[in-house]
Amino acid sequence: xxxxxxxxxxxxxxxxxxxxxxxxxxxxxxxxxxxxxxxxxxxxxxxxxxxxxxxxxxxxxxxxxxxxxxxxxxxxxxxxxxxxxxxxxxxxxxxxxxxxxxxxxxxxxxxxxxxxxxxxxxxxxxxxxxxxxxxxxxxxxxxxxxxxxxxxxxxxxxxxxxxxxxxxxxxxxxxxxxxxxxxxxxxxxxxxxxxxxxxxxxxxxxxxxxxxxxxxxxxxxxxxxxxxxxxxxxxxxxxxxxxxxxxxxxxxxxxxxxxxxxxxxxxxxxxxxxxxxxxxxxxxxxxxxxxxxxxxxxxxxxxxxxxxxxxxxxxxxxxxxxxxxxxxxxxxxxxxxxxxxxxxxxxxxxxxxxxxxxxxxxxxxxxxxxxxxxxxxxxxxxxxxxxxxxxxxxxxxxxxxxxxxxxxxxxxxxxxxxxxxxxxxxxxxxxxxxxxxxxxxxxx
Numbered sequence: 001x002x003x004x005x006x007x008x009x010x011x012x013x014x015x016x017x018x019x020x021x022x023x024x025x026x027x028x029x030x031x032x033x034x035x036x037x038x039x040x041x042x043x044x045x046x047x048x049x050x051x052x053x054x055x056x057x058x059x060x061x062x063x064x065x066x067x068x069x070x071x072x073x074x075x076x077x078x079x080x081x082x083x084x085x086x087x088x089x090x091x092x093x094x095x096x097x098x099x100x101x102x103x104x105x106x107x108x109x110x111x112x113x114x115x116x117x118x119x120x121x122x123x124x125x126x127x128x129x130x131x132x133x134x135x136x137x138x139x140x141x142x143x144x145x146x147x148x149x150x151x152x153x154x155x156x157x158x159x160x161x162x163x164x165x166x167x168x169x170x171x172x173x174x175x176x177x178x179x180x181x182x183x184x185x186x187x188x189x190x191x192x193x194x195x196x197x198x199x200x201x202x203x204x205x206x207x208x209x210x211x212x213x214x215x216x217x218x219x220x221x222x223x224x225x226x227x228x229x230x231x232x233x234x235x236x237x238x239x240x241x242x243x244x245x246x247x248x249x250x251x252x253x254x255x256x257x258x259x260x261x262x263x264x265x266x267x268x269x270x271x272x273x274x275x276x277x278x279x280x281x282x283x284x285x286x287x288x289x290x291x292x293x294x295x296x297x298x299x300x301x302x303x304x305x306x307x308x309x310x311x312x313x314x315x316x317x318x319x320x321x322x323x324x325x326x327x328x329x330x331x332x333x334x335x336x337x338x339x340x341x342x343x344x345x346x347x348x349x350x351x352x353x354x355x356x357x358x359x360x361x362x363x364x365x366x367x368x369x370x371x372x373x374x375x376x377x378x379x380x381x382x383x384x385x386x387x388x389x390x391x392x393x394x395x396x397x398x399x400x401x402x403x404x405x406x407x408x409x410x411x412x413x414x415x416x417x418x419x420x421x422x423x424x425x426x427x428x429x430x431x432x433x434x435x436x437x438x439x440x441x442x443x444x
Contacts, residue, residue, distance in 0.1 A: 081158020235286030360415025
């Protein structure tokens with residue numbers, strides 16, 4: 001690891017913050033480490049019998065939503081009888097196919113499992129009694145006859161749900177090369193073939209690995225898709241869609257040019273203060289929008305910002321949560337401790353003001369042309385998480401370069417105020433940065 005120069009060395013902030021004992025964190029420190037400690041249950045590989053629906057023609061229909069979670073399906077179905085066919089992990093008995101019909105009826109979404117029976121080496125499919133040789137024929141019969149699906153459930157199939165434009169087919173996406181990897185997933189550069197056109201669009205494709213992924217990670221993946229499709233802003237990486245008919249599901253996003261960290265490193269020493277201020281303004285705009293929409297990012301850092309045509313975009317909402325305050329459940333969780341407010345690590349809760357602390361660290365990254373925060377402390381430390389908490393509780397903060405404009409330095413330190421309530425809101429941060437930019441003679 002590159003050793004920090006004197007310019008980046010953390011020094012004590014002159015605000016007179018009182019030292020706080022780190023003993024209050026003694027029971028929490030293991031949960032504040034960046035390292036994941038997950039115990040995955042691994043079973044011996046047992047060959048599976050072919051699925052009875054493996055080649056069923058229903059999978060070619062636009063109302064087949066594959067591995068779409070029930071939470072998403074319940075959001076998109078509208079009128080009585082509106083339905084989709086999808087995969088399900090709910091199998092109350094051995095005769096369940098792994099498919100179900102999700103249908104809205106009287107303001108409630110019902111999920112009716114498709115069953116099968118095997119007779120003379122032939123499969124037939126049913127909801128309750130009447131059976132058909134394929135799931136497609138089963139569904140089409142109930143659509144045509146308007147019969148209740150079961151004797152106990154009065155729901156009927158009326159019209160298949162019109163496929164949303166963000167629901168893509170796996171065949172539309174071609175993977176080209178890896179551009180990023182994580183513990184449980186990968187990001188690839190790829191191409192998207194739009195429906196009814198021969199035009200191929202360069203995109204970024206994010207998906208989880210096929211094995212060894214905890215169910216919590218899968219839930220977060222779909223939650224991120226759900227969140228992104230409801231957000232639209234110039235300073236956010238644009239969500240295009242998700243494939244659900246293949247495995248794994250693939251999240252398709254706009255492709256950007258370069259991560260902010262690489263941009264800063266590549267142009268180290270040549271980026272002017274007005275340009276750095278412009279970068280910070282764009283990120284503040286994106287965060288102001290997220291705060292207005294009630295989204296807490298929880299992982300704001302330069303590494304999670306990208307550039308496209310000189311426009312900065314915030315990415316990776318995998319850890320984001322909705323609401324004014326998010327309380328993290330007990331247990332070991334991955335936390336980016338260098339960017340996380342000490343109060344968030346101590347109390348295990350997050351708000352706009354904890355994102356503001358992260359923005360303060362991100363400001364330092366931009367002001368120092370992409371240096372690693374707390375690098376010298378980490379280099380010397382044997383227990384970095386605990387030492388960082390002690391360092392911050394003693395009133396120390398990251399030190400901006402000596403030639404940093406005073407107003408930028410003042411704003412950075414305000415974002416990292418020890419008291420959460422004293423930190424500015426993103427709307428105020430944006431206004432301050434715009435005022436600083438104007439004072440530098442820059443035009444909006």
